[in-house]
Amino acid sequence: MGIGTKHLSKKSREQQIVIAADTVLQQVGVNNFTIDQVVETLDIAKGTVYKYYKSKDELLSMVSIKALRLLLDYFKLTVNGKEGGAESIKAMLMSCYQYAQSYPEYFELIVYMERPEFHSQMDAYASISAEITDFVKTHISKEQQLGTINKELKPLTVTYVLWGSCMGMMNFIESKRNFIKNVDDIDQRELIATYAGLLASGMEA
């Protein structure tokens, strides 16, 4: 038993567990993530984890908040202070690619959280997810008012389109590493750039 780790404040304990879960995630990925590893990392009892988080998935959803927050930062950095227009849409999609490359485990986690089989409520995840949605939606609205994006498009709809298709593209790139041999003819970056370009130009006013 670790020294000095007993009886932390509720909040400290929560954070401690999430940080440990994050550590484990980075080491083994979502698909090999186990509560046992978290417990071993912290040297606390398994029951303690379940005191704070109802299930493994709820704990993972807490980690995914960090992941999504980081992604939101990527989006903000991409959009702020830059010229807007459809070009900014393309830039956001590219930054999503960059994110997936830099934090593959986080990306994998997000994919995991987005799976239909995910029955639980996962309010926390939903909340930050909504924040991202809002950010993108707002950005689109703004651009529409500036006249750079087609005003007939519903911002929320477009946001979902961007999110869904982008996740799919990232996933495709990952999986094709093993499957299609001649995928190398096409540079990953070129692929994602083409994707982003098509979507962006399709949105132009």
Place this chain on the structure above:
Amino acid sequence: MGIGTKHLSKKSREQQIVIAADTVLQQVGVNNFTIDQVVETLDIAKGTVYKYYKSKDELLSMVSIKALRLLLDYFKLTVNGKEGGAESIKAMLMSCYQYAQSYPEYFELIVYMERPEFHSQMDAYASISAEITDFVKTHISKEQQLGTINKELKPLTVTYVLWGSCMGMMNFIESKRNFIKNVDDIDQRELIATYAGLLASGMEA
């Protein structure tokens, strides 16, 4: 042991097993699919299945061939005899949505087969997968020659963009059934139509 099912011809048995696997798939989905269920469905010995298919995943890959072939049919039906242009691209994407709605378990299976973790060769899957890729690629080339699609786009690249992003959109729609409550504000059909429209118009010459 069922009567009259012994000593089928090799081909019959192969088909029988794949059909049973398909049946099981429709009932429980990929993620709960087990060889035991297939065996129980047919009332044959487990070893028999492994005589014909080396592993669970190889068997699933045989089922996925049916799934992909069906999807290819959807694409062909959509494209043939219709006016072409970017409009035909949109139609293909919409037909993909239709497919995912009609055969959710098949769609789920395809997603499963596309996972990076899928190490095995799965030649059969790769083959039909390539067939679909070819079909789409050829269609795009044709349209480019007709002047309806931007000639600067590489057909293969675009094909991958369509496939990856489309899979992502289907996935998104599926997952949002459980997650975001207010996704209902947006009609699924509207969402996919917007996605397809954006991409298609982005590809116009």
Place this chain on the structure above:
Amino acid sequence: MGIGTKHLSKKSREQQIVIAADTVLQQVGVNNFTIDQVVETLDIAKGTVYKYYKSKDELLSMVSIKALRLLLDYFKLTVNGKEGGAESIKAMLMSCYQYAQSYPEYFELIVYMERPEFHSQMDAYASISAEITDFVKTHISKEQQLGTINKELKPLTVTYVLWGSCMGMMNFIESKRNFIKNVDDIDQRELIATYAGLLASGMEA
């Protein structure tokens, strides 16, 4: 579920499992040993066994520690307080025979543990194994200093010779029970005595 067996202390449980494994071993032998039998014997959950021992082989290695420790005791009893010389070497080899007769399952287990296919670390086994090696080596050195054993022989080398050849002899005796019918012409005891005598006299100073 057995009553009163829940929540033993960690050490108790460990011992309990090893004892049960030992029991199973005595009943069916190494080659038919299964975790399921251990679990059934104790009426505990399978997972419990795997909480304490990473694998079937690790559990077996714990049992083999008992087996080897017992063998070491045989050696010690044989050597201590007796006249030394090459005669003591012969006595050790004979005691090894006695051991194999008295604990055939243990002997079989040791053979199992010595197999090249045994990849895992099995530190525990290696440790007690080394202890035996040391004991014999030390005994040989001592006798060499007393001038009863040929000083040109390397103690460690001789130890390995004794171990390897002795294991072979035990094995031979076991196997010939089934194979060569007329082995009975030769008394087992005579056989092992001859073996031990030859080796011992070969080692004399």
Place this chain on the structure above:
Amino acid sequence: MGIGTKHLSKKSREQQIVIAADTVLQQVGVNNFTIDQVVETLDIAKGTVYKYYKSKDELLSMVSIKALRLLLDYFKLTVNGKEGGAESIKAMLMSCYQYAQSYPEYFELIVYMERPEFHSQMDAYASISAEITDFVKTHISKEQQLGTINKELKPLTVTYVLWGSCMGMMNFIESKRNFIKNVDDIDQRELIATYAGLLASGMEA
């Protein structure tokens, strides 16, 4: 189905199967040997193998005849035309080591055949085994008459001692590759030479 392989004479078929079994053995070793592989190698039906050999082990015992015959050749080559005496005993043991190094799969097979668990009769194996026994026994008798080997030793007993202990030594060398780290301090050849030397000198008149 291979062409021209149907309806061979009984003897030809028997030989053909044993040769195929030998081939498989060399490729995968006893522990991974399966009837399926033999059948695949020959492209004949499984049932055919069982027509000629009652069990997998009986087939293996036929292969082991080749293995033992080869070993007997090694012994004969070692003994014939050389100076005799205890020295020839040492030479035989060394040639056994050489054999195990040159034909590890054969050696492994012999070990397999010698296991106590081997219930079947395996007459064929017993027969060639007896031939080797006889050869060694005769050699020992001869040397005893020449006065180089202690006449009080029973030739058959000594033969068994040589066989059993030698098998054990070979086995030991194999297994220690993985287990005892410092076994490298001792050269394999030195180990076996020491063993052979001890036994041989113990037998001297």
Place this chain on the structure above:
DNA sequence: TATGAATGAGTGTTCATTCAT
């Protein structure tokens, strides 16, 4: 609040042997 031992259903895979044709 924290513990942590215990649970136990779940599953993919192997292969020697049989027997109806």
Place this chain on the structure above:
DNA sequence: AATGAATGAACACTCATTCAT
């Protein structure tokens, strides 16, 4: 004599979750 499809028992190992202390 040859076939070869079918058998089916066997087994190691996982891990999210619970609950008595």
